[in-house]
Amino acid sequence: MTKVTKKLTCIECPKGCRLAVDVDNGKVVKVAGNECPKGEKYAISEIENPARILTSAVLSQGLALKMIPVRTDNPIPKSRIFEAMAEIKKIRVKKSLKTSDIIVENFMGLGVDLIATRKAK
Amino acid sequence: MIKKDLVIVGGGPGGMAASVSAYESGIKDILLLERDQYLGGILNQCVHTGFGLEHFKEVLTGPEYAERFIARLQDMPGIDVSLKSLAVKLTRDKTVTFLKPGVLQTVKAGAIIMATGCREKTREMVHIPGTRPSGVFSAGLAQKLINIEGLLPGKEVVVVGSGDIGLIMARRFTLEGAKVKAVIEIQDKPSGLLRNIAQCVEDFNIPMYFRHKISRIHGRDRVEKVSVVKVGDDLNEIPGSLFEIKCDTVLMSVGLIQENELIDASGIQIQGNNTDVPGIFVCGNALKIYDIVDWVTKDSFAAGKLAAEYIK
Ligand code: SF4
Numbered sequence: 001m002t003k004v005t006k007k008l009t010c011i012e013c014p015k016g017c018r019l020a021v022d023v024d025n026g027k028v029v030k031v032a033g034n035e036c037p038k039g040e041k042y043a044i045s046e047i048e049n050p051a052r053i054l055t056s057a058v059l060s061q062g063l064a065l066k067m068i069p070v071r072t073d074n075p076i077p078k079s080r081i082f083e084a085m086a087e088i089k090k091i092r093v094k095k096s097l098k099t100s101d102i103i104v105e106n107f108m109g110l111g112v113d114l115i116a117t118r119k120a121k
Numbered sequence: 122m123i124k125k126d127l128v129i130v131g132g133g134p135g136g137m138a139a140s141v142s143a144y145e146s147g148i149k150d151i152l153l154l155e156r157d158q159y160l161g162g163i164l165n166q167c168v169h170t171g172f173g174l175e176h177f178k179e180v181l182t183g184p185e186y187a188e189r190f191i192a193r194l195q196d197m198p199g200i201d202v203s204l205k206s207l208a209v210k211l212t213r214d215k216t217v218t219f220l221k222p223g224v225l226q227t228v229k230a231g232a233i234i235m236a237t238g239c240r241e242k243t244r245e246m247v248h249i250p251g252t253r254p255s256g257v258f259s260a261g262l263a264q265k266l267i268n269i270e271g272l273l274p275g276k277e278v279v280v281v282g283s284g285d286i287g288l289i290m291a292r293r294f295t296l297e298g299a300k301v302k303a304v305i306e307i308q309d310k311p312s313g314l315l316r317n318i319a320q321c322v323e324d325f326n327i328p329m330y331f332r333h334k335i336s337r338i339h340g341r342d343r344v345e346k347v348s349v350v351k352v353g354d355d356l357n358e359i360p361g362s363l364f365e366i367k368c369d370t371v372l373m374s375v376g377l378i379q380e381n382e383l384i385d386a387s388g389i390q391i392q393g394n395n396t397d398v399p400g401i402f403v404c405g406n407a408l409k410i411y412d413i414v415d416w417v418t419k420d421s422f423a424a425g426k427l428a429a430e431y432i433k
Binding site for chain 2: 055071119
């Protein structure tokens with residue numbers, strides 16, 4: 001692979017800056033169009049290691065709230081997202097939770113925790 | 122009739138922020154009316170991230186954003202939160218009548234803040250011809266079904282319009298295993314945020330059609346397919362451009378409108394950030410449709426302050 005320019009949209013804030021990213025052999029060598037440093041960080045991650053915070057909801061059993069909203073506390077590789085959804089579907093929450101309580105530690109061995117984003121009794 | 126210094130109608134982000142702000146400005150006798158069994162309003166079903174960057178300087182999901190305010194309200198003993206309380210009438214002499222399970226109550230207020238939010242436009246408001254099968258949902262209703270009720274309302278989905286909720290739901294359906302076959306937008310650019318085009322549509326290679334519209338919905342009992350046509354810059358159909366997409370679900374994401382029935386029925390006029398009745402205020406999405414909840418919060422903090430100044 002040689003040098004190419006890729007167009008991305010930064011997703012780190014609602015502005016959605018259009019980024020022009022020069023990529024050489026899979027490595028980012030230059031980022032333009034970002035209005036703040038987060039855009040550069042995003043571009044590097046998006047090209048070299050694309051990742052997203054995954055949000056979803058898991059089923060509860062015996063709690064007043066039927067669906068407990070959850071997220072990974074840090075981004076996980078994009079390529080693992082559907083696998084992660086399959087794992088999330090297997091989970092049943094049976095105990096009361098507070099917001100930010102860990103539902104699965106070291107989720108799928110990815111070094112992130114799956115946490116509750118709402119309290120549930 | 123009960124009496125309160127301040128009555129706030131709506132316990133979503135607007136009403137919660139207005140309550141906190143009025144309390145911090147010295148008003149300690151507040152009634153906050155929420156029709157649902159939880160505070161938080163629409164935030165509770167917005168399980169995705171993207172909230173709070175401005176107000177809290179961190180990225181939160183909807184329920185987390187709501188939780189921060191719910192926790193603050195719990196530490197404010199002068200705020201009486203009344204759940205399952207549906208406001209049914211507002212009058213110019215500053216009374217609010219509300220229905221709670223089993224009781225109809227009227228409260229006389231020193232000031233009132235209406236934070237009743239907004240609702241989605243429906244298929245009827247954009248006039249799509251065709252049959253009336255089941256399977257046509259507003260994007261927000263589908264969001265509630267999936268995230269609150271745990272039901273997946275369709276397997277093959279076409280999204281009409283590119284509002285943020287529609288884009289978010291295109292991703293949500295995809296994650297849940299449904300196939301999102303198209304997002305169809307009549308304008309030449311998205312109405313939702315560019316970041317949502319990137320992370321909800323492009324991430325999952327969902328086809329996006331600008332300058333297209335649905336010309337017909339087909340199906341007897343359930344949606345079976347939609348007809349799609351290309352339109353010109355004048356928004357008129359381009360002859361010969363029709364094609365069909367097989368689907369069982371059509372999601373409408375064609376915009377939001379203020380939910381101001383109580384204000385309208387009372388004859389009160391909204392004027393700028395206020396109304397023509399001194400002491401009755403409107404804030405959040407009920408005043409103006411905001412793209413971002415942080416702006417609703419900001420607007421509602423201002424309204425809470427104004428109401429507190431008026432009461433004093
Ligand atoms: S580069 Fe900065 S300002 Fe632009 S979208 Fe990204 S975070 Fe926002």
